[in-house]
Amino acid sequence: MVTEGTEKPTIIFTYGTLKRGFSNHVLLQDMIAAGDASFLGVYQTVDRLPLVCGPYRVPFLLNFPGSGEHVRGELYAVSARGLIRMDELEGITRAHYERLPIKIRADEESESESGKTMEVEAYYAHRNYAEALWKRNGEKGFRCYTEKEAKGYVKRKDRPQHLTFLEQIGIFISSNPNSCCCNKNLPVPSPPLPVNVVNH
Numbered sequence: 001m002v003t004e005g006t007e008k009p010t011i012i013f014t015y016g017t018l019k020r021g022f023s024n025h026v027l028l029q030d031m032i033a034a035g036d037a038s039f040l041g042v043y044q045t046v047d048r049l050p051l052v053c054g055p056y057r058v059p060f061l062l063n064f065p066g067s068g069e070h071v072r073g074e075l076y077a078v079s080a081r082g083l084i085r086m087d088e089l090e091g092i093t094r095a096h097y098e099r100l101p102i103k104i105r106a107d108e109e110s111e112s113e114s115g116k117t118m119e120v121e122a123y124y125a126h127r128n129y130a131e132a133l134w135k136r137n138g139e140k141g142f143r144c145y146t147e148k149e150a151k152g153y154v155k156r157k158d159r160p161q162h163l164t165f166l167e168q169i170g171i172f173i174s175s176n177p178n179s180c181c182c183n184k185n186l187p188v189p190s191p192p193l194p195v196n197v198v199n200h
Helices: 025-033 080-089 130-136 165-174
Strands: 010-014 037-045 051-053 059-061 072-078 097-106 117-125
Touching: 010 037, 010 080, 010 097, 025 037, 025 080, 072 080, 117 130, 130 165
Parallel strands: 010 117
Antiparallel strands: 010 072, 037 072, 037 097, 051 059, 059 117, 097 117
């Protein structure tokens, strides 16, 4: 339970590797143990949104309401101190993800208050590459990041360390011969690396 003074916690909707049973959930476990987070239940997005995978099977929620599915995820109340840790993991200052408002409601399969909608926050793919990532995925997403979608996920420590995450995203997007030119805002390694340098 978030116990830090009288501060109002930020409510975060998680949909990928921060969920229980996935590789980055250890951060939330540490935060819960320190009193900086608490689990609130299973929820889904009110709007249909694209949930896709990028390089190394990393999940990305795209801020394109009306496309995709009603995405299923987990809700956490997070203290200011915990939010700093989550923002760091999600690369907010490095333009990996953006923390933005999202409307959610209790999941159909959940015993939580059904029908009640709330506006909380979620980490979306950064707008600089979101459109290109959507096109790279054939404009198809999924409802829930499960073990099936996570198969082949590569932890950060096991990825090429000589490339930034944005460079890895750029290579992933450009590796599709049908890719659009929407990734013009991404840094390109200099000199450009051959696609076979990265195992994807």
